[in-house]
Amino acid sequence: MNINFLPWREQMRRQKIFFVLLGGAAVVAILYTHHFFSVLERRQHASIEAYYHRLQRVKMQTKSVPLAAHNRSPKSSLQSRWFALKHVDAKYILKLFDNKDNHVFSTRSSLLADERTNSLFVRALPDELSMISGIIQHLDVVVPQILIEAQIVNMDYDYEKSLGVRFGLTVGKDLSVNAPIANANSLGVALLNLTQGTQLDLELSALETQGKAQIISNPKLLTENQTMATIEAGEEIPYQESVSQGMTTTAFKKAVLQLQVTPQIQSDHKILLRLKVNQDKRSSQEIQGVPAIDTRQMTTQVLVNDGHTVVLGGIYEYTDTQAVENIPFISNLPFLGKLFQHHKNTKERKELLIFVTPRIVPS
The missing domain is CATH 3.30.1370.120 (Ribosomal Protein S8; Chain: A, domain 1)
Structure with missing residues (x-):
């Protein structure tokens, strides 16, 4: 058996070559691994980003899906x-x-x-x-209706007091119709304890027959619940109004008594009345040929039972009448004629009263 030993220099050279090759292989393996994981990471990142954008698109589509589905549904x-x-x-x-x-x-x-x-x-x-x-x-139901009965009466002041006593007048705090009024320009409201209007009609008719009262108007209006009813009585005063270039035209001013009633039915079958009264009368003064109007106004509301009566008053009229009664021919004789003359001076105070009676009309 022959054993050949290589020189130690050759062995060292071969070992160096081996380690160089091994190191190169290791470097190649490391670079390949890094490249592999880099590509994998980029792919995963792209995949995640694509998933995120896809998720956002799905969310946006989801918002419109219910409306679209709702619009398409029968x-x-x-x-x-x-x-x-x-x-x-x-x-x-x-x-x-x-x-x-x-x-x-x-x-x-x-x-x-x-x-x-x-x-x-x-x-x-x-x-x-x-x-x-x-x-x-x-x-869409039947709205209750209310019949508004009004009586506008010009009454002697003395008989007005007795009327209040007989009918049990309940006076409001801003007017006492069966007691003297300090301020004749004030308006007020009071209640009559009446359940039937017949008694009031008979009493007013009797006073009118005796000459103690004058029924100016007796209107009746049918109105719906919470709907205004308007009653108006009076005159229109004509006057000349200048137009242009010296020409005139006839204009009119209202001097009327206006009553506005707005009824509202309450749950307990009572009626809330919103009342507004305007009393316009012709004044004795004129401004540049235009008649002046004296105005008085009252606005109030009162709660009454069905069929009971509200009284509005406070508008007074004073008259001072002087009359001479004589015997014809003889009263014209000098000196002796005065013996056959009789001078009469009458002073009267009347009040304008408005009686308002609301009645609920059965459906």
């Missing part, structure tokens, strides 16, 4: 219906629903009122249509 299709109204004005319902502050209907809904047939056309979603139907059913 339940959300618009439906049309005509409502024939019996007791309420179609324009009132339209104005009520057309208020932008209500936020009741969607922008897709539409309403139209037909005045000729008093009908309301509605095109809306089923839920909205059902809600509209319920509201109309609640509003």
Whole structure:
């Protein structure tokens, strides 16, 4: 057996070559591994970023999906219906629903009122249509009506006091109609304890027959609950009004007694009356040919029972009448004629009273 030993220099050279090759392989392996993980990281980052953008698109699409699905669903299709109204004005319902502050209907809904047939056309979603139907059913009902009976009477002051005593007058704090009034220009209100108007009618008719009262007007008005009724009596005063270039035209000024009554039925069958009285009379003065108007006004409200009477007063009229009664021919004789003359001076004070009686009319 032959054993050949290499020189130690050759062995060292071969070992160096081996380690160089091993180191190069290690470097190549490290570089490849780093490149692999870098590519993997970039792919993962791109994948995550793509997933994030896809998720955002899905979210944006999800927001519109319910509306689109709702619009495509059979339940959300618009439906049309005509409502024939019996007791309420179609324009009132339209104005009520057309208020932008209500936020009741969607922008897709539409309403139209037909005045000729008093009908309301509605095109809306089923839920909205059902809600509209319920509201109309609640509003389209018979509104209670009130009969307003008024008697405008010019009465002697002395008999007015006795009338208040007989009828049990309940006086308001701003007027006492059965006691002297310090301020004749003030208006006031009082109550009569009457359940039937017949007694008042008979009493006023008797006073008119005796010449102690004068019934100026006896109007009756039928009005709906919370609807104003207006009663007016008086005259229009003509006067000349300058137009242009020296030409004039005839104009009129009202001198009237106006009564405005707004009734409101309460839950206990009582009636709240909102009263406004204007008393305009012609003044003795004129301003540049235009007649002046004296005005007095009262605004109040009072709660009364159904069929009871409210009295408004405080408008006084004073008259001073001087009359001469004589015997013809003889009263004209000098000196002796005065013996056959009788001078009569009459002073009267009358008050304008307004009796208002509200009655609820059965439906």
